[in-house]
Amino acid sequence: MGTQALMNKIICIPQEGKRRKLKAIEYIVNNKGCFICISHFIGTHGYPRIFRNGHMQNLHRVLYEEKHGTLLPEIEVRHTCDERKCINMEHLIQGTQADNANDKKIRGRCNPPHGERAGNSKLTEEQVKEIRSASGSQTKIARKYGIAQSQVSNIKTGKQWSHLKNE
Numbered sequence: 001m002g003t004q005a006l007m008n009k010i011i012c013i014p015q016e017g018k019r020r021k022l023k024a025i026e027y028i029v030n031n032k033g034c035f036i037c038i039s040h041f042i043g044t045h046g047y048p049r050i051f052r053n054g055h056m057q058n059l060h061r062v063l064y065e066e067k068h069g070t071l072l073p074e075i076e077v078r079h080t081c082d083e084r085k086c087i088n089m090e091h092l093i094q095g096t097q098a099d100n101a102n103d104k105k106i107r108g109r110c111n112p113p114h115g116e117r118a119g120n121s122k123l124t125e126e127q128v129k130e131i132r133s134a135s136g137s138q139t140k141i142a143r144k145y146g147i148a149q150s151q152v153s154n155i156k157t158g159k160q161w162s163h164l165k166n167e
Contacts, residue, residue: 025063
């Protein structure tokens, strides 16, 4: 099976003897040169998926294997661009799960949002600094900011908002 680029489409060419009609892979090119797939289902982990060999697979891996040959199951196809929907062959390399985890760490993608960036945050960084420096009853401080007394305690002891340094 090979691929043939046509403007913003990649046509999968079936192997000899296969008569199954394949869906064209359509994409747009973003400002980083990524080929962002717009034609296929996006799976729960954010990758375009395609039905191949009896089960759903990540499209970028299928295309990579079409070009470079079948990979061992323990080998992953990694994105150098960090864009999960990218299918640009120049942005794909193979490696181990450890390589992929190292990429994630080096590129700062393993840091879940915390502080104000967390979706459920009730406080701003400025308010946390005020709570840390406030004296008096934790219950009164909690009422002032609309939070539980236990949260005030956790902020003051550094169990919450630990990323925010004291000034």
